[in-house]
Amino acid sequence: MRRRTRTRMDVCSFFIARLCALLLACLPIVAGATELRIGVLAWFGDQTAATQWQTLGAALQAHLPHTTVLMSYHDMNGLEKSFAAGQLDFIITNPGHYVVLEARHRATRIATQKIEPGRDSEHVVGSAVIVPNERTDLRTLDDLRGKRIAATVPDGFSGWMTVWAELKRRDIDPERKEVTPLFAGLPMSRVIETLDRGEADAGILRVCLLEHLVRQGRLPAGRYRVLSPQEPDAPCLRSTPAYPGWAFAAAAQTPDALARATLVALLSLDGRDSVLRWGVPADYHPVHEMLRELQVAPYEFLREHSLGAHILQYWPIGAGLLAFLMLWLLYTLRVDALVQRRTRELSAALAAREELEENMQTQCQKMEHMSRLSVLGQLSGTLAHELNQPLATIGNYARSLTRRLWSGNLSEEAIGQAAHEIAEQAERAAGILDGIRDFARKRPSRREDCDAPKLVGEVVALFRGMLVHAPEIRIEDKLRNEKHSIHVDRLQIQQVVLNLLKNAYDAQVEIDRAGQPIDIVLEPEDDRMRITVRDHGPGLPDADREHLFEPFFTTKPDGMGLGLSICKSIIEAHAGQLVATQPDDGAGLRLSFTLPFAATARHDAT
Amino acid sequence: MTPHKPDPVIHVIDDEAPFRRSLIFLLESVGWTACEHESAESFLAAPPSLHAGGGCLVLDIRMPRISGLELQRRLAAIDSPWPIIFMTGHGDVDLAVQAMKDGAVDFLQKPFKDQAFLDTIERAVELSRTRQQASRRRGEARALLTCLSPREMEVARLLALGLSNKEIGRDLAISDNTVHVHRQHVMEKTGTGSAAELARLILRADPAGLDG
Numbered sequence: 001m002r003r004r005t006r007t008r009m010d011v012c013s014f015f016i017a018r019l020c021a022l023l024l025a026c027l028p029i030v031a032g033a034t035e036l037r038i039g040v041l042a043w044f045g046d047q048t049a050a051t052q053w054q055t056l057g058a059a060l061q062a063h064l065p066h067t068t069v070l071m072s073y074h075d076m077n078g079l080e081k082s083f084a085a086g087q088l089d090f091i092i093t094n095p096g097h098y099v100v101l102e103a104r105h106r107a108t109r110i111a112t113q114k115i116e117p118g119r120d121s122e123h124v125v126g127s128a129v130i131v132p133n134e135r136t137d138l139r140t141l142d143d144l145r146g147k148r149i150a151a152t153v154p155d156g157f158s159g160w161m162t163v164w165a166e167l168k169r170r171d172i173d174p175e176r177k178e179v180t181p182l183f184a185g186l187p188m189s190r191v192i193e194t195l196d197r198g199e200a201d202a203g204i205l206r207v208c209l210l211e212h213l214v215r216q217g218r219l220p221a222g223r224y225r226v227l228s229p230q231e232p233d234a235p236c237l238r239s240t241p242a243y244p245g246w247a248f249a250a251a252a253q254t255p256d257a258l259a260r261a262t263l264v265a266l267l268s269l270d271g272r273d274s275v276l277r278w279g280v281p282a283d284y285h286p287v288h289e290m291l292r293e294l295q296v297a298p299y300e301f302l303r304e305h306s307l308g309a310h311i312l313q314y315w316p317i318g319a320g321l322l323a324f325l326m327l328w329l330l331y332t333l334r335v336d337a338l339v340q341r342r343t344r345e346l347s348a349a350l351a352a353r354e355e356l357e358e359n360m361q362t363q364c365q366k367m368e369h370m371s372r373l374s375v376l377g378q379l380s381g382t383l384a385h386e387l388n389q390p391l392a393t394i395g396n397y398a399r400s401l402t403r404r405l406w407s408g409n410l411s412e413e414a415i416g417q418a419a420h421e422i423a424e425q426a427e428r429a430a431g432i433l434d435g436i437r438d439f440a441r442k443r444p445s446r447r448e449d450c451d452a453p454k455l456v457g458e459v460v461a462l463f464r465g466m467l468v469h470a471p472e473i474r475i476e477d478k479l480r481n482e483k484h485s486i487h488v489d490r491l492q493i494q495q496v497v498l499n500l501l502k503n504a505y506d507a508q509v510e511i512d513r514a515g516q517p518i519d520i521v522l523e524p525e526d527d528r529m530r531i532t533v534r535d536h537g538p539g540l541p542d543a544d545r546e547h548l549f550e551p552f553f554t555t556k557p558d559g560m561g562l563g564l565s566i567c568k569s570i571i572e573a574h575a576g577q578l579v580a581t582q583p584d585d586g587a588g589l590r591l592s593f594t595l596p597f598a599a600t601a602r603h604d605a606t
Numbered sequence: 607m608t609p610h611k612p613d614p615v616i617h618v619i620d621d622e623a624p625f626r627r628s629l630i631f632l633l634e635s636v637g638w639t640a641c642e643h644e645s646a647e648s649f650l651a652a653p654p655s656l657h658a659g660g661g662c663l664v665l666d667i668r669m670p671r672i673s674g675l676e677l678q679r680r681l682a683a684i685d686s687p688w689p690i691i692f693m694t695g696h697g698d699v700d701l702a703v704q705a706m707k708d709g710a711v712d713f714l715q716k717p718f719k720d721q722a723f724l725d726t727i728e729r730a731v732e733l734s735r736t737r738q739q740a741s742r743r744r745g746e747a748r749a750l751l752t753c754l755s756p757r758e759m760e761v762a763r764l765l766a767l768g769l770s771n772k773e774i775g776r777d778l779a780i781s782d783n784t785v786h787v788h789r790q791h792v793m794e795k796t797g798t799g800s801a802a803e804l805a806r807l808i809l810r811a812d813p814a815g816l817d818g
Contacts, residue, residue, distance in 0.1 A: 388695060389625055392717035396628035399720040400635040407635075418631060425624055469621070469670055515670050 035068050036060070036262065039082055041093040041246075042073035043186050049073040053092070056275045063265035067258075076155060083107065089254045090262065091247075095125055095287045096157040098247035102284070103298035106252040110263045112282040113245035113274070125246075126207040127162040129239040130224040132195065138202065140228045141239060145172050148180045150191045150200035158206035159188060162240040165290045176312055192219065202227065208236035243290070244282030365445065371495070371566040386432055386466055390425035397422050432465050445489050445573075449598035452486045452522055452529055453477050459497040460520070463505075471505060471518055478523035485598035486529055488574055493595065496567040496578075500533040500591050503563065507537025507589065525594055528576065532592035539589050545580050571595075614731045615654065615661040619643040619677070620693070621669045625716075629664065632720055638727065646672035650680065656687045658738055662711065662730035667694040667701055675701060678708050687737050689730040693718075740810075747811035753795045761788040762796070766805035766816060 038057070042049030053071060061069040074082060076097055082088050084105050091098075091107060101107040129149070131138045138144065144167065152159030160181065164174060172178045182200050184190040191203040192213075203224075210226065213219040226237040248266060250259045266278040288299075295302040397418040404410040456475060464470035486493075497520075504518045516536040523530050540548065549568040564578070571578040576594040583590045616638050620626040626642050633640035643649040646669060663681075665674035672680075678690055689711045694701065702713040711730040714723060754762060757778075764774045771785045778785070798804045808815040 388717050389622060393625045393628040395717060396625075396632045396720060400628070400632040403632075403635040403720075414631070414635075421624060421628060421631075428624075469668055 034066075035070060036064060036090070036258065037070045037072070037088050038090045038092065039079050039088040040071060040073050040091070041076065041079055041097060043075075046073045053275055055271070055273050056092075056269075059269050059271070059276055060262070060265050063268060064261060067261075080105070083251060086251065086253060089251055089258060091249050091251075093249075094157040094246055095244050095284060096155070096161055096291060098249055099284055099287045099291055100297045101249065107247075107249040108252070108259075109247040109249040109281040109284070110259055111248040111266045111278040111280065113248070114277040114279045125158055125162075125244065126230075126238040126240045126242040127158045127166075128205050128207055128210055128229075128237055129163055129202050129227045130195070130205060130210055131202045131227055133222055133225050135201065138227060141166060142170055142172070144179050144202055144227075146178065147201035148182055148199070150182045150184050150194040150203040152186050152188055152191060152204070153183055154181075156186075157243075159186075159191075159204060161294060161296070162243065162290065163204045165293055166240045168293060192224075195224070207238045207242070211236050241286065243286055244284055247281070247284070248278060361445070371499075371563055387429055390429040390432075393425045394422050445492065447487055447489055449485050449487050450490050451484050452479070452531070452595075453484060455486075455490060455493060456497060456520055456522065456531070459494045459501065462494075463498055463501045467505070469514065471508065471515055473501070473518045473520060476519065476521045478521065479529065480524060483524055483529070483597055486595045487598045488595050489570075492570045493574075496570050496593070497531070497533065499563045499567050503591070504533055504535030504537065504589075507535045507539075511538050513537070521592075528594040528596055530592055530594045532590055534583055534588060534590040536586075536588040539582060539587050540580065545582075548580050549578060567593075613639050614659040614734070615657075616640045616664065616727060616731075617643060617649065617654065617661070617688075618664045619646060619649050619669075619674070620664070620666040621645055622666070629723075632723070633727070636724060645669060646674070646677040649677070653681075653686070656734060656738065658735075658742075660731045660734035660738055662689045662691060662727060662734055664691045664693060664727075667692050667698065667705065675705060675708075678705065678710065682708065687734065687741065689733045689737070691726050691730055743810050744812075747807050750796045750807065751811050754792060758788050758792050758795070761785060762792045762804055763808065763816065765789060765792065765801045766808050768801060768805075 038060075040049055040053050050071070050073060053073070057069050057071040061067075072082070072088070076093075079088075079091060079093060079097070080101060083091055083101060090110075091101065092113075093101065098107065098109060102109070129141060129144070138147070149163070151163070154160060160183075164181075167174065167179055174181050182194060184194045188205055188209060191205060194200050195203045210219070210224060214221045226239055228239045229237040230239065230241065231237075250262075267280075269276045269278060271277070291297070292299045292302065401410065401415065401418050404414060453475070460473045460475065464473065501518060505514065508514050508516050508518070513536055518536075519532075519534040521530075521532040521534070523532075549564050568578045571593040574595055576596075578591065578593040581590045581592070616633050618626050618629050618633075618640060619642075620629070621644055623644065626644070630640045630642050641654070646665075649663075650672075665677060667674040674692055678692075681688060681690070690705075690709070691711050692702070692705045692713045693716055694713070695716045705713055711733060712726045714726060751759065751762075760778060761774060764777060769777070771782050771789065774780075775782045775785045792804065793799065796804060796807055798807060805816065
């Protein structure tokens, strides 16, 4: 401990000695400088400050004859701005402000003001908290909890900050409203006025001001006393630690030579006036410490990490936010409950609808089945004939064989011919029955990929099989090779085509043109396939065409009027539309519809 | 029952090939000569003539383009002697009535019994033969009558109507003697011995030959 102290002292004397040597050596260079711009922190405006500081200006000018000393006076913000703008070579300001400028603008102190003669410059600034002597309840700073305390301004160093720090160290935080500061403004005498009026419990004065006022007789001795005096033997009583005095600092861009010349001039000044008393630069660490504790400039960023302080400072906002969150949560829960209820209602409705649709589908299938049976019924006359034909043929051959056997002229050749024909006709009859059975079978709807030309071909074969003198049916395949496959219910579509063919045929028979060919066209249309059946019958008047697809509409004396309405619902179930149009080229009617292609369109050109 | 006359021919005209062939097979089983035609057109393209042996046509009433009924009309228009049997798979009563009015021999509804079919064929062939005979005798009668002069033909008609020589002479404003001479020539040329015989001959040549 002792050793360290000595070392520091050594460094100090070494530093001073060296500075002096350097400054002396540099003097001739400095002689060339023209202006020395000094900015001073002024609390009370230019006039007062100028009066206070002009002595220093004059003294420096006297020591630096080759330069023009220009003094300017600013408030805290103005001083910082001018300094930052490079308009000042030096500044003179209070310790707190200096620390800020040092941190923000690289100000470098070259000297510290000595206020109390005979004391080192490091311990010259501090504050005294005074209370009326009769307030016996206020003994120490700790007693100020919950009290009102008069101060100058919020950014006053010895007028507020030093005490603030001291209170905070004692866990009395003005920011938590544990003590209420009353800012009376400057000059500092206003603090005393506030106390005199009884508006505050305690007041803050810079150190020695109380003693000074008493000495001058402006304040009766003993009216106020100092709380928690730090060094009871000192000529001036302090309630706070002592901090370094005002700093005389150079800007970063100020030439070293000028700084040295100015320092030498400052150190050589002497006089009673405090503005002329400057010493070696003090250690401003205590100031840094204090400002850090207070979390004010340049340590305001520390506040961001102080959650507790934030919560305290912003608790109304926090509470508001919390209330809002609660409301929002309640609202969300309510909405959620509503959504769940609606969802339940909706799913119930959906289930009901599905059931209805299922019923409808069942009904539809029944209708469809009925309609197929009805088509068969309508065709049964010709159907019976169609079956008769092979049966009669078979009978003829069989009886012929018997006759030949009896008459004794039965040749092997005849047997062969007859047997062959009988077999063929039996197969033909079976084929017709198969077609009918397939067609009449009750079954659920089932979609599959099938080859459209093949499907149409099968229907045409079935249709022709049902008629004795079936008309020619021409199939025109305009499909591109790779797109033949459609995704449909094969039997339903067969039923539709069969119905359309039967209608076409009936229409032609009606005007005795049964022998006319019926045309079927397969063609691509956008992403679907269009199938058209065209007859050469009498056509339909527009009025009838409108009702064509309505159930029970028919132009036939024995028709049920269900065929086309069922066809229409089948096509609509395949997302298509069944339409009847007048052909451009003459009489007849054209019925057409579209079907979806199979999703996996085959690319092999088969 | 087995045909003994030279080769009557049965023509079957039906667009249903298997059934048509089965009929041919059946007809041939009992010894008929049968020809098949797939349509009325193919029959009309080279219409076979009905010869002395006789024969008949078996027609499907409904065929594409030219129907059975239409073929019947066309044949009637050219005085075809072929007897016609109709077949139908549909119970077309109206068509059947029309066909019978137009001189069809019979009307068979498919399917029919082979015996009924063969009996009808038999009848039709008989009819064709009768028709052939009548036709032949009409030809002979006409040939005889064409030898008569117009005056002789007039006398012959009046004789056949049973008029006496006197009445004929008065009608034609000629003398009894002249009537007698004409009568002699008529009897000689036609080879008839009586007025009744002459009347039969004239009617054979022309069933309306004695009308007003």
